[in-house]
Amino acid sequence: MSDVPPFVERLRAARASGDVGELTALMGAVPFAAFLGIEVAPGETGELQARMRFAEHVVGNPGLPAIHGGAIATLLETAAIARVLWEADPEVLPRPVTLTFDYLRSGRPADVHASARIVRQGRRVCTVRVAAWQEDRERPVALANATLLLC
Amino acid sequence: MDVAEFAKLTREFDRLVPLNRAMGMHLVSLEAGTATIRLPWDDRFLGDAADGLVHGGVLTTLLDTTCGMAAFMGLRTPGIIATLDLRIDHLRPATVGAELVAEGTTVRATRQVLFVRGVAHHGDPAQPVAQATATFAVTS
Numbered sequence: 001m002s003d004v005p006p007f008v009e010r011l012r013a014a015r016a017s018g019d020v021g022e023l024t025a026l027m028g029a030v031p032f033a034a035f036l037g038i039e040v041a042p043g044e045t046g047e048l049q050a051r052m053r054f055a056e057h058v059v060g061n062p063g064l065p066a067i068h069g070g071a072i073a074t075l076l077e078t079a080a081i082a083r084v085l086w087e088a089d090p091e092v093l094p095r096p097v098t099l100t101f102d103y104l105r106s107g108r109p110a111d112v113h114a115s116a117r118i119v120r121q122g123r124r125v126c127t128v129r130v131a132a133w134q135e136d137r138e139r140p141v142a143l144a145n146a147t148l149l150l151c
Numbered sequence: 152m153d154v155a156e157f158a159k160l161t162r163e164f165d166r167l168v169p170l171n172r173a174m175g176m177h178l179v180s181l182e183a184g185t186a187t188i189r190l191p192w193d194d195r196f197l198g199d200a201a202d203g204l205v206h207g208g209v210l211t212t213l214l215d216t217t218c219g220m221a222a223f224m225g226l227r228t229p230g231i232i233a234t235l236d237l238r239i240d241h242l243r244p245a246t247v248g249a250e251l252v253a254e255g256t257t258v259r260a261t262r263q264v265l266f267v268r269g270v271a272h273h274g275d276p277a278q279p280v281a282q283a284t285a286t287f288a289v290t291s
Contacts, residue, residue, distance in 0.1 A: 007201065031197040032206035035173075057173040060216075068170040069219075069234045070212025077207050093199055096207040100238045 004091045011085060020048065023086055033078050036071050040082040043113065048086055050079035050114045059109070067107030069142075072132055075114050076101065076144040080128040083116035084148055088126055094148040097125070102143045110134050112141065124151050152181055164220070171216055174209075178220070184257035186220035188213065191250050205245035214239060214269045214283035217253035222265040222287040225257030232265065232287040245280045249273045255283075263289055 007026055014022030020042055027033060027040040027050075037053040052058065052067075052075045060068025077096060084094045114132040121127075130144040131137075152160075161178045164171060174196075179187040190213050198206030215237055222232050245251065254276070255269040269283035270276065 005201070029200040030206065031195050031200065032208055035195040036208070057169050059169040060171075062167055062169065063231075066233075068168070068212065068215070069237065070208065070215045071170055073211040073215065073237070073239075074206070074208025077211070093204070095204075095244075096239075096241050098238065098240050099207070099211065100236065101211075101234075102236045103234045106233065 007093075008089075008091050012089065015086065015089075020086070023048075023082060026085070027078065027082050030078075032074065036074055038075055038078050040078065043115070047115060048083060050075055050082060052112045054110050054112075061106070064106055065109050067109070067112065069101070069103055072103070072107055072112060072142050073099070073101050073144070075112055076130045076132055076142060077146060079114035079116040079132075080130050080144065080146040080148065083118060083128060084126050084150070087118055088121050088150060090150040092151060094126065094150055097147045097149050099147070100145045103141070104143065105139065105141045107141050108134055113137075116146075122150075124149060126150055157181060168216070170212065174212065176213065176216060179252070181220065181224050184221060184225035184260070186217050186224055186255045187252065188217045188220065189250060189252045192248050197247065203247045205247055207239070207241060210241065210245060210251070210271055210281040211237070211239050213251055213253045214255075214271055214281060215285070217255040217271075218267040218269040218283055218285040219255075219287065221255030221257050221269070222260075222267050222285070225260045225265050225267070226289065227260055227262065230289050231291045233290050235264070235286045235288045237283060237285045240282050242279050242281055246273055251280070265289070
């Protein structure tokens with residue numbers, strides 16, 4: 001038996017009891033995500049999602065106005081990491097290797113939601129697709145493909 | 152670029168982009184098709200409360216901004232640009248507590264699209280932390 005970090009033990013217990021709150025707390029303790037107002041929680045359908053609350057400091061272009069592409073990217077990355085933590089049971093915090101982002105529409109001054117789906121999980125690498133949207137999920141503001149290291 | 156023009160663009164950068172200001176980014180230099188930005192360390196950049204990692208989103212935000220400024224400096228005629236797509240390679244873990252420097256270079260500018268490369272490091276460009284490839288659309 002190898003020692004696993006305490007957060008892994010806590011997530012395993014939470015997963016067994018279906019308590020997503022432990023994941024919300026873990027991700028809520030990440031300073032840069034908290035700075036951007038990002039939280040991880042189940043959406044209306046119960047699906048695991050990340051949400052970024054709109055605030056003035058996440059704006060990248062006040063003329064339009066539009067949310068900064070870096071803030072939307074961080075939301076997408078957070079959604080990917082949360083999904084992998086919850087489903088893939090890694091023994092370390094998943095580390096981003098390569099991420100690609102497609103910016104489809106400008107992010108209006110409103111909350112942004114994101115949901116991730118694991119495309120393939122290997123022993124070392126996990127490939128994840130992520131979408132971010134605002135009012136209408138059928139009209140995403142950005143898409144991402146994330147390759148994460150699991151060890 | 153002359154001193155007065157750089158000072159004017161610095162004021163606009165600070166005033167116009169709230170997230171850049173909130174994170175504490177500083178323009179170091181702007182030349183035709185290129186931009187250099189430094190980002191002093193801030194504890195809010197941590198990606199993990201326990202292990203002390205730098206959040207990947209910090210690198211992405213810094214490189215998106217730097218590539219965007221490089222693209223702006225690479226415009227054939229003054230205009231507004233928007234990020235179309237962006238790829239970030241995390242080459243090695245960033246160091247907690249260390250200032251980041253990002254450099255962006257416009258590789259090619261057409262009337263509709265600009266192709267930009269970027270790199271982020273801790274002061275030694277030979278030891279890059281992350282690299283970026285970005286394309287920007289000219290929106291007006």
